[in-house]
Amino acid sequence: MAERPVRGRGHGRRPCRGRGGGHGGAGDLAGTAFHTAYLLGSAAGIMLGAAMLRGGVFSRPVAFLAIAANTVGLGLYVPRVGVSHAVLSVVFLEVWYVLVGRRLYRLGRTRR
Template identity: 50%
Template sequence: MKPSDHGSADLSRRWLYEVGGLAALFGVAIIPVQLVVFVVWGQPNTVPGWFDLFGSNRLGGLLAFEVLFVVNAVVGISTALALYVILRRLSESFMAIALALGLLQAVSFVMARPALEMLYLSNQYADATTDARRAALLAAGETMLATFHGTAFHVGINLFSVYFLIVPIVMLRGEVFGRVTAYAGIAAAILNWGLYVPGGIGVFLLTLSVIPLAVWNVLIARRLLQLGRGTFETRSLEVPT
């Protein structure tokens, strides 16, 4: 590789690190916002309830339907790419698998949160003039609500947890990220499966997963921004050319 090519590659990696770091910070920032949304507006259990929420407050409806998580899934791809570039030297195969799972998880979650579709149906329902039209729109809303709780959502949840098991394990083999970062990721992955524990214990575990996830995002963002700005250097970042 020519020196100029090496410099360009290094510059492009730094740009990726910065974008990935900012994306991780976004993941932290939406946590308190979403908690406020759940307290203020909650999440209706029925399609008419959702239509009423969207009708009275469009922004509140979109936020309650977790549109911010959709944005987070998309921008989080840059974080997954940055981690792949950094950690692939430690395990190319595991990080390739993790990257694929991360991308699939993002796609699954986008599919599982059709917030704009629900807003459209709500608007159409408000304008409907016949019972037949309203019934058809309610049926379409039921489809959206089934998607919200359906296969894509559960695929995304499980891919999320597997991703957060693989990447921290690879991290523990290097020196770029600390052990606290790795263990926070593992804890978030395990607690995230609280979704499948019945009763209040499951809800508690799932809620508790927010804490290690926030710690992970903060520490990941800190290191990626340091790498992007050239204030952290280590030989473990060297990638064979």
């Protein structure tokens, strides 16, 4: 990355390498907040899929897709292949979003 001058307190001008000052980068994926949010989000997705199974509004494949996608997403914690599992779960989640959106759209149209 290019160096750019930064003013510090009493230190004059000095070069700033990379990102700093709270700007996110790939290194932010190792913090406690990231892991907590990731685990809670996956758990919520699994519970949402279970609720969809019991509710009857959404089809069983849509509910199972929510459970499967969020379970595959937990593969982030598998050594060596974790990131590829997490990326694969995004593909499943995108399909799930489309199916849920389509169903919600149809529900909205029929209840007017």
